[in-house]
Amino acid sequence: MTDFEIEEHEYDVLVIGAGGAGLRAAIESMALGCKTAVVCKSLFGKAHTVMAEGGMAAAMGNVYSEDNWKVHFRDTMRGGKMLNNWRMAQIHAQEAPDRVLELEEYGALFDRTEDGLILQRDFGGHKYARLAHVGDSTGLEMIRTEQQKAASLGVKVFAECTINRLILDKESNSISGAIGYWREKGNLILFKAKSIILATGGLGKMYAITSNSWEGTGDGHAMAMMAGAEMVDMEFVQFHPTGMVWPPSVKGILVTEGVRGDGGTLRNSTQERFMFNYIPEMFAAETASSEEEADAWYDDHNLGRRTPDLLPRDEVARAINSEVKAGRGSPHGGVFLDIATRRSSEYIQKRLPSMYHQFMQLAGVDITSEPMEVGPTCHYAMGGIKVDAETEASSVSGLFAAGEVAGGLHGANRLGGNSLSDLVVFGRRAGKGAAEFAKGKNEFSTIDKEFIDTTINNMMKPFENEGGQNPYAIHKELQDSMQSLAGIIRTEDELIQMLNKIGELKEKMKTVSVDGNRWFNPGWHLALDLEFMIANAECLVRAAIERKESRGGHTRDDYPNTSPELSKVNFILKQIDDEIQVEAKPLDEMPEELKQLFEDN
Amino acid sequence: MPIVELKVWRGGDDGEYQTFHVEYDEGEVILDVVHRLQSTQAQDLAVRWNCKAGKCGSCSAEVNGKPSLMCMTRMINFTSGDVIAISPMKTFPLIKDLVTDVAWNYENARKVPHFKPKERDADGKHRMMQIDIERGQEFHQCIECYLCQNVCHVIRDHPENKENFVGPRFFIQMAQVNMHPLESVSQKPDALEGYGLDYCNITKCCTDVCPAGIKITDNAIIPLKERLIDDKFDPLRWLGRKIKIGNSK
Numbered sequence A: 001m002t003d004f005e006i007e008e009h010e011y012d013v014l015v016i017g018a019g020g021a022g023l024r025a026a027i028e029s030m031a032l033g034c035k036t037a038v039v040c041k042s043l044f045g046k047a048h049t050v051m052a053e054g055g056m057a058a059a060m061g062n063v064y065s066e067d068n069w070k071v072h073f074r075d076t077m078r079g080g081k082m083l084n085n086w087r088m089a090q091i092h093a094q095e096a097p098d099r100v101l102e103l104e105e106y107g108a109l110f111d112r113t114e115d116g117l118i119l120q121r122d123f124g125g126h127k128y129a130r131l132a133h134v135g136d137s138t139g140l141e142m143i144r145t146e147q148q149k150a151a152s153l154g155v156k157v158f159a160e161c162t163i164n165r166l167i168l169d170k171e172s173n174s175i176s177g178a179i180g181y182w183r184e185k186g187n188l189i190l191f192k193a194k195s196i197i198l199a200t201g202g203l204g205k206m207y208a209i210t211s212n213s214w215e216g217t218g219d220g221h222a223m224a225m226m227a228g229a230e231m232v233d234m235e236f237v238q239f240h241p242t243g244m245v246w247p248p249s250v251k252g253i254l255v256t257e258g259v260r261g262d263g264g265t266l267r268n269s270t271q272e273r274f275m276f277n278y279i280p281e282m283f284a285a286e287t288a289s290s291e292e293e294a295d296a297w298y299d300d301h302n303l304g305r306r307t308p309d310l311l312p313r314d315e316v317a318r319a320i321n322s323e324v325k326a327g328r329g330s331p332h333g334g335v336f337l338d339i340a341t342r343r344s345s346e347y348i349q350k351r352l353p354s355m356y357h358q359f360m361q362l363a364g365v366d367i368t369s370e371p372m373e374v375g376p377t378c379h380y381a382m383g384g385i386k387v388d389a390e391t392e393a394s395s396v397s398g399l400f401a402a403g404e405v406a407g408g409l410h411g412a413n414r415l416g417g418n419s420l421s422d423l424v425v426f427g428r429r430a431g432k433g434a435a436e437f438a439k440g441k442n443e444f445s446t447i448d449k450e451f452i453d454t455t456i457n458n459m460m461k462p463f464e465n466e467g468g469q470n471p472y473a474i475h476k477e478l479q480d481s482m483q484s485l486a487g488i489i490r491t492e493d494e495l496i497q498m499l500n501k502i503g504e505l506k507e508k509m510k511t512v513s514v515d516g517n518r519w520f521n522p523g524w525h526l527a528l529d530l531e532f533m534i535a536n537a538e539c540l541v542r543a544a545i546e547r548k549e550s551r552g553g554h555t556r557d558d559y560p561n562t563s564p565e566l567s568k569v570n571f572i573l574k575q576i577d578d579e580i581q582v583e584a585k586p587l588d589e590m591p592e593e594l595k596q597l598f599e600d601n
Numbered sequence B: 001m002p003i004v005e006l007k008v009w010r011g012g013d014d015g016e017y018q019t020f021h022v023e024y025d026e027g028e029v030i031l032d033v034v035h036r037l038q039s040t041q042a043q044d045l046a047v048r049w050n051c052k053a054g055k056c057g058s059c060s061a062e063v064n065g066k067p068s069l070m071c072m073t074r075m076i077n078f079t080s081g082d083v084i085a086i087s088p089m090k091t092f093p094l095i096k097d098l099v100t101d102v103a104w105n106y107e108n109a110r111k112v113p114h115f116k117p118k119e120r121d122a123d124g125k126h127r128m129m130q131i132d133i134e135r136g137q138e139f140h141q142c143i144e145c146y147l148c149q150n151v152c153h154v155i156r157d158h159p160e161n162k163e164n165f166v167g168p169r170f171f172i173q174m175a176q177v178n179m180h181p182l183e184s185v186s187q188k189p190d191a192l193e194g195y196g197l198d199y200c201n202i203t204k205c206c207t208d209v210c211p212a213g214i215k216i217t218d219n220a221i222i223p224l225k226e227r228l229i230d231d232k233f234d235p236l237r238w239l240g241r242k243i244k245i246g247n248s249k
């Protein structure tokens, strides 16, 4: 063993991540009688989930009684361009309403309808008004509610504690624990666990323009892959169409789709509502063809077809990109999002209070009297750890995953609002799956000492590499190159250039060096996160090269159409002896009664 | 780019202010400038942040003595050549640079009463009117920046009070449970005792700094204090209120 001191803990179930998914998982596992702990990189309650704005999708039928799980299922699959794991999409649509009611039971206060039920709002790709919400701070409501519930159950929390590797029992090849460090002092910590749930969220921080915080470095994605887990759909990253574009410091910060859900519309520099020019074949039958029809739809969905402003995000992001390229953008390189001329000042402040403050305080723009300037921002990872739809078990024994780090539910493109519901539906199932797995195990598996030594040496290396590469500079190089070579619009040439770049960055990582010591040192933390970001970038690029077509979040300039062959497969990635391998795997066959849902319309 | 002089606290309790000259852009916020300082001159500068949009409450600090969120303090308020002093929140034990130990707050979160809902309606749903939850929704806007805890003199000047006083952030949480239309248990008379409500002398400093605009004193603390007194001296009024709450749906 190395001479570093290691603090040790034992838990039946260890949850890595304290966002909506991790907390829901911990609540479940605790309720099932397992000794449970949650670990997170930031303070408790600061995970990405806290930033979610618009709402959580659930076919409760409170606003449109015609809504039900079948419609939600169909919307989700079509939004995902049919690459979704159909069983996950079915479970999600069926269980989301109960999970919303359960949050209410934990104390959440959703906005109400006139008869006192939970109000639901319109969002892109959802046929009916379906998002339960609290103004535009739904994620805050979710995380705080779960946080208070978890506190009341006595879930143990290790905050500002970062896991660096999952540990396998060499013999059985199953999970035996995890190792990491306390951010405060840099001291090492080791967890022995019977099962582990990864709920580490997204990986947007590998791009320069992103809505993700410093935590979005895809640690869980990379750690799972290093432990041998299969990954799915890694080429699909969602560029949210509306991020702030100005001033420079806020570039990428999210503007909720709720603005369009509540009546806002996109315009170009000639004031044209350009989305009418970008209605794809697949959605033509249900999308309004004139401004009058779209506006009538806002008042009553039976009076017209839905506005093209609310097409799925991939369509809107590409349209904005094209408008800007064609020279019809706004002064700072975006397009205009106008709600000021369409809704009263009072309505806007009531429905979108945090957008109002965000623009007022950060950009000096009053959204009740001026349009916003918006453009695409890297937002969400559709791809992730491949899991079993029922239990969220990964391909590694004892390892489970839920939330953004898991893949499958969203296919090639996620619908807005489907993440918050994903977190609680599959968070709960992962908690149950992992608890049952843990109960079936009498003893903790062995911790591989040699592996621990290597991991610790690896973690301490940046302090030994004096005068080497600056981690902040490497990060910027990764972000800038991913943004320009593997962004919204991709080509084979550029993807290969990016792959070479990744090779160079890996080389540089060998001499990454940090100043100071282990005492709360963000430079060191970044140096360790970089390894994960680069691994994920490689996965993304390798899968993107293989998908020689355009579909959902993945647009290839050199293959602008969808390919019938590729519509039948997911790409599965796996790390074998340090090499990332990509394999096409046929989609699971959907049962007849579900197929029917796509033929009726 | 214009340049600003930053005096930033470096180190722990035995640390000191260090002076840096950093470039900035008018459209930026203090947190951007701190990040530039970090990536170019002080790699190991400890600072917390997440959302960069006033939504997560991570980046609390004292900017020229004023408790603020660094991500919401715009550089446009300063001019080239200005000196900006950035120090960690004073009320909590210092860890390093701008990062303090806020664990006391999380302990209080476990201490205060937790929500226990009444039964659902026959159709499996709960009914609440918008008007009855507006106050609760105001309290739910709390981003846990702990700036209110930081300025409250009850603990800022008397750390020994931390044992018996949960602070304004948790008075809000108590009010939120106490006034929740579906709450079934913790509205009983002694539920508000033992959290230090009586230490508060309504200076409103907490309300003044709250970035979420919550009227902590007027809407949470004063009503709680009134209930505490009512319930103690006039159990019938407590009963009356309980019945009224029950009927308000």
Ligand SMILES: Cc1cc2nc3c(=O)[nH]c(=O)nc-3n(C[C@H](O)[C@H](O)[C@H](O)COP(=O)(O)OP(=O)(O)OC[C@H]3O[C@@H](n4cnc5c(N)ncnc54)[C@H](O)[C@@H]3O)c2cc1C
Pocket: A016, A017, A018, A019, A020, A021, A022, A039, A040, A041, A042, A046, A047, A048, A049, A050, A051, A052, A053, A054, A055, A056, A057, A138, A139, A161, A162, A163, A164, A180, A199, A200, A201, A202, A211, A212, A215, A219, A220, A254, A256, A380, A402, A403, A404, A405, A416, A417, A418, A419, A420, A421, A423
């Ligand atoms: C600005 C914004 C607005 C959004 N709005 C919506 C919306 O309206 N509706 C919707 O459905 N979705 C929305 N989303 C998406 C949604 O919020 C996220 O996908 C979701 O919150 C992810 O939740 P999660 O539980 O998977 O992970 P997160 O909430 O991202 O939490 C990840 C957790 O894992 C921890 N972690 C990560 N790595 C490690 C490690 N190595 N060691 C220990 N802990 C680790 C982190 O500290 C954190 O606690 C939005 C996202 C953003 C950024």
Ligand code: SF4
Pocket: B151, B152, B153, B154, B167, B168, B199, B200, B201, B202, B203, B204, B205, B206, B207, B217, B221
């Ligand atoms: S009003 Fe009360 S709680 Fe708020 S700062 Fe003053 S003494 Fe503290």
Ligand code: SF4
Pocket: B057, B141, B142, B143, B144, B145, B146, B147, B148, B149, B168, B169, B172, B206, B209, B210, B211, B212, B213, B214, B216
């Ligand atoms: S009440 Fe306001 S000041 Fe206090 S922690 Fe919450 S948001 Fe911050």
Ligand code: FES
Pocket: B048, B049, B050, B051, B052, B053, B054, B055, B056, B057, B058, B059, B060, B069, B070, B071, B072
């Ligand atoms: S970084 Fe989230 S409030 Fe400042």
